[in-house]
Amino acid sequence: MLTPLMDAVYVSASSADKPLSPELVEALSPAVLPELRSPTELPQSTRLVIYEITGPNDLFSLESWLVAPRLYALVVIGNEDQSETLMKALEAGADEYLLNPEQNTSLAVLVLQRAVSRKQALLQSQQTYDELEKLNLELMTSLDLLKQDQQAGRYVQQKMLPDSPWVFHPHNFAYMICPSLYLSGDFVDYFPVGKHQVMFYLADVSGHGASSAFITLLLRVYIRRYAKRAFKLGGQISLADILARVNSELLETGLGKHLTIFLGLMDSRSRQLRYCNGAHFPYPVLFDEEQGARYLKGKGMPVGLFADATYEEFELLLHPRYHLTLFSDGVFEVIKKSSLVEKEKCLLEIATQFAGRHDAMVKHFTELGMQDAPDDVSLLAVSGS
């Protein structure tokens, strides 16, 4: 286990008269064990220092051998008369002791070998630990860098979202988007179209994170542009036409990203709501005192998936004190029910319970664990006052 000469050295501080027994030296190494007086003479490759204690004074010179970190095991040896001093050497940091090594050479060799392998194992595990710690630091730095980057991206995305709450009399808007990562594939927008109309939507881009967030930004630009253009052309704005155009734009990007969207348009002078549903699910919940809560039916194709997609427009008259709540499908990750039917039932109840109380609904979903959901979770509340 020990290679001759270099791996082990013999140290006798005060006397060289009584070296290790020839049997022990022979057992340790086939060649002569080098004898040293000072650690400065120590070869780099030394793995074992056998330090002979012949009297209490040897403790002083022992100190210089007990430096940390050292790459060798230090074993103190001596006869029975030195047991007190050997104990002090152990307390000072020596790895092992050997009492009368000559009396049992094979035991002595075993102790020396174990001291070496223990020390080496300790050094090895320290090195592994240090490497792991270094890797850890590198990982944390990389992670911080990416997190900062994502947070900056999130800031941009949030800036592109509308104010909340916001009033376009008599319609009141409020929303909340809770991204599963930093960036969200869910998006909400509402804005005036001319003096009397207000457009709003909640969209859910396939996937989540940065790639989906990019699409939400494009969506915002597209929808606002087409709404403005349609308004300028005069006549009734066609929501179906807007979705068809966004559908084409998305397909043209060739990104393989599609989205679901509920797009609505209301007038401040009438109680009419017109809407298109581009495969958005769950359906929005409409609540008022007269009819209670119900899902706003009306289906359509997802946007950005089929080249020939067309959309159907629906309309209805709203109760003066209506409460319309839109959700992204992430809510179903949060509502802990076993079947979709039960989840939909639960969502109706939640929409009823928190109708007109957006903040309380957000709090409710937060308590349900929205922050830790694997998907983006979004709510958009629109109410008449």
Place this chain on the structure above:
Amino acid sequence: MLTPLMDAVYVSASSADKPLSPELVEALSPAVLPELRSPTELPQSTRLVIYEITGPNDLFSLESWLVAPRLYALVVIGNEDQSETLMKALEAGADEYLLNPEQNTSLAVLVLQRAVSRKQALLQSQQTYDELEKLNLELMTSLDLLKQDQQAGRYVQQKMLPDSPWVFHPHNFAYMICPSLYLSGDFVDYFPVGKHQVMFYLADVSGHGASSAFITLLLRVYIRRYAKRAFKLGGQISLADILARVNSELLETGLGKHLTIFLGLMDSRSRQLRYCNGAHFPYPVLFDEEQGARYLKGKGMPVGLFADATYEEFELLLHPRYHLTLFSDGVFEVIKKSSLVEKEKCLLEIATQFAGRHDAMVKHFTELGMQDAPDDVSLLAVSGS
């Protein structure tokens, strides 16, 4: 160091006739050391097992005490007659041995205490290591998640970039963007405007990463929209007007993000180049055989920083075999010269050396260490043929 009764136990496999000497027991613990025959009797809190060897057969029952992982140190004791067996016990995994512990009680106590503290330190360091390893795994998982997210985002951004190389006869386009992270704040676009004109630009959004990448996507939509709109209106397209509009759009977002841009327009039927420089630096390098390489002067304000920014349009006649090279300022991170003057001189030389050889120029910048630059590095080469 050891609390009475629970922390240490005494095991004698084959004989209870010769227990530990009262002095040793007294020294270890003020109370009676419990004596056990089987590991199943061992209290959870045991930190030390003193195992007495009275003959070779004791090795068999020792095995059940040497289970891994164990939370206690195991020290074998015996008299000189048992030294062979003690050695075998050590080889089998015992932590320490004690020969004739009664002969030197204080040394024996020290050895036992050291065995306990060594074992505890080992367990502690193993636990720390395990925790570090677990943290490491968590970090790697988080990092992977973010990296995947950024890569997906990068895919989207790349899809929004034009084909390279691309020909709009007689103009040839090729570009390369090397992001410092996954997502880039540098952006390049070129596209036909009507049948005979081609618009191109290289832009550098302040900052880098996701937040800047978002802006590049908006920029693409804005520029293409305004170019299309200007073309539809007929007459000469005003590049200055396009930049002024993008300037307003960017300011309206309130994101505090601005950009520098070199925007150019060429006609396939003439040799005219018209351009605006929105504070883009370095200036593009124009090279042809007649005049050699020179910077294309013409300054302007950055885009998205000042509400009242206006832009000046420049024009010139291109040599039929011109080579126009645009760089983002990241190239200056790559060119290792001490002063900006020297860097600009070097860039002229590079543009000359690699005029018309885009791939070779990319290779050159790669060799200079472009991949590891702290900023995004971009090149756009436009050549006449």
